[in-house]
Amino acid sequence: MNVNLLLGLQWGDEGKGKIVDYLTKEYDIIARFQGGPNAGHTLEFNGIKHVLHTIPSGIFHPKAINVVGNGVVIDPVIFKKELEGLDKYDVNYKDALLISRKAHLILPTHRLLDAASETAKGKAKIGSTLKGIGPTYMDKTGRNGIRVGDLEFEDWKDKYRQLADKHEAMINFYNVDVQYDLNELEEEFFEAVEKIKGLQFIDSEEYLFKAMKDGKSILAEGAQGSLLDIDFGTYPFVTSSNTTAAGACTGLGIAPNKIQQVYGIFKAYTTRVGSGPFPTELFDKHGKRMAKVGHEFGATTGRPRRCGWLDLVALKYAVQVNGVTDLMMMKADVLSGFNELKVCTAYHYNGEEIDHLPYNLSAEDLKPVYKTLKGWQEDITKINSFEKLPQTLKDYITFIEDFVEVKVKIVSVGPDRKETIMR
């Protein structure tokens, strides 16, 4: 039995989809534990790019079983579109995809509430993906939510009506301009529900207990990143779930003592989409270059991502919160051609130098302290062994490892499955 976790250490978009897809051959089960269609997990192989939102990234492998855990929130409309996207590739999702009965459903009115709430926030808006994530988790913790398992009972539509009516009253209360035609949205929603009712709903924690007993190997796949965690992220500019390792326990029913390796993924630089503090953000030609070479546009919303230097203080924090055992560095190829690279090793704050994330990361007087390292000029996308990487890139990796005290196990040198170096 092998239960490992894989999660993002920054503000999301680290490249989790690619690595899960790459590692799937070693696992029997891939299980998503939190988040929903706010995620956009990109996979590239055989010259084709796939973006998954709710479906686990192991779905393209013929043998893996993919579990959508209880901690995930599902929008049937988006889920249906994802399934239709898979139809083109002959993916056997009827057998390979299992959905927890305890996962909560995103209703059309959750999406509208998200839009109303963001609009009402004005300049203080979070920059939500507007997929209804926050309102759905609010209904979950408020004990009003509708779960996948409810769809197996006759009266689920009564529950739906009651909740949707309440949401409409709340939308009116916000008193902002949100245009919608609920009849149209509901038609699309009910049609999508019928499609997902054709899939297998399971008691996913029981399924995983048995799988562990039978010695199966499981990879728990996180979404978003640790700095977007509802507890440990840059609140309130965060998502509404626990994106950190603890989220895998609550989002799948896997006990902490069953977890072995925790794989933490980070980009060789930093990006963020949406609002919120980002101490190492660049507004100069270097940031623009990262955005351009790294194609830094949101996989879900298409919004341009903010770019900046690698923040090792934040990375070390995430490593500690998650208990990361192995690091995976993504997009090293994007940094080829920089003469010098900076990494943040501390912050100047309140007249002193600090080595941890302060409570108020947005403080005006908080400034990163940088260490400058030599860059590499070579195109590294065709390199296939760690030893052959440029020495300056190896030095960059060693500096990171020494700082956060965890080894880098994988270096990604391009978007394709093949452009991955395992150490």
Ligand code: IMP
């Ligand atoms: P929400 O989860 O859609 O409510 O968005 C809350 C914040 O998290 C916003 O700043 C989003 O841009 C960010 N966010 C949510 N999901 C992702 C993701 O998968 N990648 C990167 N940022 C995300």
